[in-house]
Amino acid sequence: TAVAQRVLTQRHEVEQLLAPLRLSRADLERVQGLMRQEMERGLGRDSNADASVRMLPTYVCNTPDGTERGDFLALDLGGTNFRVLVVRVMQEGIHMASEIYVVPTSIMQGTGEALFDHIIECIMDFQTKQNLMEQVLPLGFTFSFPCKQLGLDKALLLTWTKGFSASGCVGQDVVQLLREAAQRKQHLALKVVAVVNDTVGTMMACGYDDPRCEIGLIVGTGTNACYMEERKNVGTVEGEEGRMCINMEWGAFGDNGCLDDIFTTFDRMVDEKTINAGKQRFEKLISGMYLGEIVRHILLAMVDKQLLFRGKPSLKLQTRDIFQTKFLSTIETDGLALQHVQGILRDLELDASFEDSVLVREVCQTVSLRAAQLCAAGLAAVVEKMRENRGLAQLAVTVGVDGTLYKMHPHFSHNLQQMLQDLAPNCAVTFLQSEDGSGKGAALVAAVACRET
Ligand code: ADP
Known part of the structure; x- marks a missing residue:
């Protein structure tokens, strides 16, 4: 009949639209191979200038062994909040106290001096509140921006990301900037021992509970990973x-064009509207800052083709970032009543039928599945390299993970693990979610460093 015919045609058009987002096993194997190639190039002595994966040395040479002891200060700058912590590493376990401080946009985007003065003021406020003014505690600084590290306590900022743009910092040693601010503020008892990326903090925090944890992974606003490589x-x-x-700074994987055939029209539309167009290409396929936007562009295309909402777009759906990544988590929840999906869409002023809701859910599933599978392809390259490095037939390794997308999405972690097992069958990979990894990890890096000296 005519109705059945129309349904079939529509299904065909939906399939055509979504096909470029459905990656085959061969696609993923190719991504894995490319990641491996970029890793090698990034590690190399000369050729790393044009590798899209920067493979930055961290000067962290050991994971915790459980014998670390002591009291440490930790700073966490580069996530959603700035935090100051005191971390007490004892035989019985780790105790922490922390305060969240706001970094006003005017300071994020003002001068470097003002930013680091503000950080010192926050430390002093924290030490006063915690009654720690009299003590000189070793400090670990989680600084989650790309840095060229020259030592555990020496890190040159390569570029700001995530809305920061304080002047006079790029190319400078951030530890030195912190020490100079401490001098200006007469805070003479500051002992910075380590600068740590958040991936490294996550690996170290999980490594305290699981000695096999030699990989750190973040899937939150952005995505990145670190792992233990052979020094040679x-x-x-x-x-x-x-x-x-x-x-690794793997968010930038593909910035040299090597993933161009994976990007769809929708990905290009999302990328064009970002403040760093053409940059962080892998990240833009995977992380929380972008998945909602990809879905929104697909929905707009479907409306355009009369496949959704009777071809009637809402003005709201044309608004950037209106379709949040947390909606994917809700919409994809197993057993969720379709009315719930309709509710979310109604808030976007979309009058969705049951069929519309089913289709929106399919779009969300397609986008989040692709993200998890690409992340798996990246990790497969990492674990396989570690296995080969160590000359093992089988590698058992743990990945410490942090990030709201990984933790909150109902299927991301499962899809990631399944695809990874498929792509790296000789590696038994366990995932461990980190609690408060950045702060704890920075303290543990400081602790391991203090143990070694
Ligand atoms: P950061 O990476 O800055 O430390 P988070 O790990 O908290 O921060 O990640 C924030 C990202 O998580 C945002 O991009 C947001 O879209 C996404 N997000 C927030 N809630 C959810 C959720 N329930 N499901 C999936 N993603 C979410």
Whole structure:
């Protein structure tokens, strides 16, 4: 009949629209291979200038072994909030106290001096409140921006990201900037021992509970990973013995064009509207800042083709970032009544039928599945490299993970694990969610460093 015919045609058009977002196993194997190639190039002595994955040395050479003890200060800058913590590492476990401080936009985007003065003021406020003014505690600084690290306590800022743009900082050693601010504020008892990326903090925090944890993964606003590499493979650092943690900065994978055939029209539309168009291409396929936007662009295309909402778009759906990534989590929840989906869409002034709701859910599933699978392809390259490095037939390894998308999405972690097992069958990979990884991890890096000296 005519109705059945129309349904069939519509289904065909939906399939055509979504096909570029459905990655085959061969696609994912190719992404895995490309990641591996970019890792090698990033690690190399000379050729790393044009590698899209920067593979930055962190000077963290050991994960915790449980014998770390002491009291530490930790700073966490680069996530949604700025935090100051005191971390007490004892035989019985780790105790922490922390305060969240606001970094006003005017300071994020003002001068470097004002930013670091503000940080010192927050530390002093915290120490006063915690009655720690008299003590000189070793401090670990989680600073989650790309840095060229020259030592555990020496890190040159390569570029600001995430809305920061304080002047006079790029190219400078952030530890030095912190020390100079401490001098200006007469806070003479500051002992910065380590600068840590949040991926490294996450790995170290989980490593305290699980000695097999040698990978850190973030899937939140952005995405990034770190892992323990053989020191002899790190062309950019002297030394042959042992291992060093490498901050991959894998969000930038593909910035040299190697993933161009994975990007769809929708991904390009999202990318064009960002403040860093053409940059962080892998991240823009995976992380929380972008998945909702990708879905929104697909929905707009479907409305355009009369496949959704009777071809009637709402003005709201044309608004950037209106379709939040947390909607994917809700919409994809198993057993959720379709009325619930309709409710979310109604808030966007969309009059959705049951069929519309089913289709919106399918779009969300397609986008989040692709994100999890791409993340798996990246991780597969990492675990396979670690297995080969160590000359093992089988590798058992744990990944410490943080980030709201990973933690809150109902299927992301399952899809990631399943695809990873498929792509790296010789690696048994366990995932461990980190609690408060950035702060705890920075303290543990400081603790491991203090243990070694
Ligand atoms: P950060 O990476 O800055 O430390 P988070 O790990 O909290 O921050 O991640 C924030 C990101 O998580 C945002 O991009 C947001 O869209 C996304 N997000 C928030 N809630 C959810 C949710 N329930 N499901 C999936 N993603 C979410």
